[in-house]
Amino acid sequence: MNQPRVFLVDDHELIRTGIRSELAGVVELVGEADEVAAAIDMIIERSPDVVLLDVHMPGGGGVAVLRAVGDARPSVRFLALSVSDAADDVIAVIRAGARGYVTKNISGAELADAIYRVAAGDAVFSPRLAGFVLDAFSLEGRHLEAGDVDPELDQLTTRERQVLRFIARGYTYRDVAVELAISPKTVESHVSSVLRKLQLTNRHQLSRWASERHLL
Amino acid sequence: MNQPRVFLVDDHELIRTGIRSELAGVVELVGEADEVAAAIDMIIERSPDVVLLDVHMPGGGGVAVLRAVGDARPSVRFLALSVSDAADDVIAVIRAGARGYVTKNISGAELADAIYRVAAGDAVFSPRLAGFVLDAFSLEGRHLEAGDVDPELDQLTTRERQVLRFIARGYTYRDVAVELAISPKTVESHVSSVLRKLQLTNRHQLSRWASERHLL
DNA sequence: CACGCAGTAGGGGAGAACCCCGAGAAGAGC
DNA sequence: GCTCTTCTCGGGGTTCTCCCCTACTGCGTG
Numbered sequence A, B: 001m002n003q004p005r006v007f008l009v010d011d012h013e014l015i016r017t018g019i020r021s022e023l024a025g026v027v028e029l030v031g032e033a034d035e036v037a038a039a040i041d042m043i044i045e046r047s048p049d050v051v052l053l054d055v056h057m058p059g060g061g062g063v064a065v066l067r068a069v070g071d072a073r074p075s076v077r078f079l080a081l082s083v084s085d086a087a088d089d090v091i092a093v094i095r096a097g098a099r100g101y102v103t104k105n106i107s108g109a110e111l112a113d114a115i116y117r118v119a120a121g122d123a124v125f126s127p128r129l130a131g132f133v134l135d136a137f138s139l140e141g142r143h144l145e146a147g148d149v150d151p152e153l154d155q156l157t158t159r160e161r162q163v164l165r166f167i168a169r170g171y172t173y174r175d176v177a178v179e180l181a182i183s184p185k186t187v188e189s190h191v192s193s194v195l196r197k198l199q200l201t202n203r204h205q206l207s208r209w210a211s212e213r214h215l216l
Numbered sequence C: 001c002a003c004g005c006a007g008t009a010g011g012g013g014a015g016a017a018c019c020c021c022g023a024g025a026a027g028a029g030c
Numbered sequence D: 001g002c003t004c005t006t007c008t009c010g011g012g013g014t015t016c017t018c019c020c021c022t023a024c025t026g027c028g029t030g
Helices: A013-023 A036-046 A061-072 A087-096 A108-119 A127-139 A158-168 A173-180 A184-198 A203-212 B013-023 B036-046 B061-072 B087-096 B108-119 B127-139 B158-168 B173-180 B184-198 B203-212
Strands: A005-009 A028-033 A050-054 A077-082 A100-103 B005-009 B028-033 B050-054 B077-082 B100-103
Touching (some): A005 A013, A013 A108, A050 A061, A077 A087, A077 A108, A100 A108, A158 A173, A173 A184, B005 B013, B005 B036, B050 B061, B061 B077, B061 B087, B077 B108
Parallel strands (some): A005 A028, A005 A050, B005 B028
C-alpha cells in the first residue's frame, strides 16, 4: 500500500509537532487543524484515508468531528488519540464511529503501525483499552448521552433519572433509598413523579420504557 | 516477548494440520482438541496464553468453550477463527469474551501476528470484520444465538409458560386471570411454581429471564 | 388401584408498590 | 422580596406481590 493520507486534529500545538515529526516520511500528512469547525471543513475537502483525532477539544471534542464528517465522508476512517483512557471517552468515540483508539503514550512506530492498520480497515486499540472496550460490548453497550435529545427523558430532573435507573433494574424503594442515602418515602415521591411525567402506571412499564431507551 | 503458548481448537483435522505447520517455530503450540469437552478440560489444565478457537463445532461451538473456560481461567485469551464472517457469529463470540476474530483465509504470517497481538492484550479483527463489529457496538448489538433446547424452560409446564409470558410483560395476577379465564389465586399458584423452579425471587427477575430468552 | 403430576382454587399474612394529602429547605429567577 | 422548582420527608390508605398452607379434580403410569 502507498502511504496513507493522514489528517491530524489536535488543539495542542506541541502534540501536533511531535506527531508530525514522528510520522514524517512514514505517512503522507495532508493537513492539520486545531479546532473542531476547521477540522470538519478541511477533512471533508481533502478526504484523507485516516484522521488522527484528539478526543478532548473545545467546541464539542472529537465526537463532534466524527459526527459531522461521518455523514459527508463515510470512507474516512478515524483513529482516536487521547491522553485519557477513561471508559466513557473511549466508548463515546467508538459509538460515534471511530475505528480505533490509542493513548498518547505510544511510540511513533506504534502509532504509524496503528495508522496503517486503520487505513487497511483494521480496528486498533491499545492493549489496555482492548479489554474493557470489548467488555463493554459483551456486557451490552451502556448508553451515551452525547447529543441525542429525548424530549421525554428531558422532562425528568437529574434526581428522577437517578432513581429511574435503579427502579428499572428492579430495586425496591428501600434499596434505592440506601443507594442514594435518602428516605424510602423520598424515593417513592420521585418514582411517582416519573410515572406521572411519563404517563406510565407501574414499575414494569418503567422497566420497559428504560430498556427501550437503553438506559440500563 | 517469548513465543506465546497457543492452544488450538478445531474439529477439522486438515485445518489443524495447516495451522500447525504455518505456526511451527513461531509460537509454542501446547495442545490441540477437536471437540468441545476435551478442549475445555485441556485448556483449563494447560492455561495457554492464547486459544485459537474454531467458531463452528459440534457440541455447542466455540461459544461453549469460551463460556466454560472463561470462568475457570480468565487470563486465557481467545482468538476466534472461522470460515464465516456472519455478523451473528462474530458478535456471539465477542459477547462470550473473545478478544479477536479472524477468518480462515488469512495468511500464516497474519495469523501469527494476530496471535502475538492478542497475547499482548490487543483486540484483533480482520479488516472486513472490524467495520461491522464496531458498527454493531455503536448501534448496540442485540443479537442472540438461536435458543435450541433450554433445560430451564423445559422444567415449566405449558400453563406455567403461558402465565410466565403475561407476568413478564407486567400483567398483574388479576390481569392474567382475566386473560386466561381462571382465578387470580391460580395465577399466583403458577407464578410461585415458576419462581421456585427458576430459582428467582420476584417478577422483575422473571422479566429479565424471559427477555434474555426472547420469550416476549 | 394407588401414586404422582398438572391444573384448579382458597385462607391468611408480611411486605412492597402506588396513591392521596401536606410541608419544610434550598436555590434560581423576576 | 416573592415565586417557582427541586429535593426532601411524613401520614394514611388501597392494591399487588409473594409466601405459607390446604384441597379437590382429572389423567396417565406402574
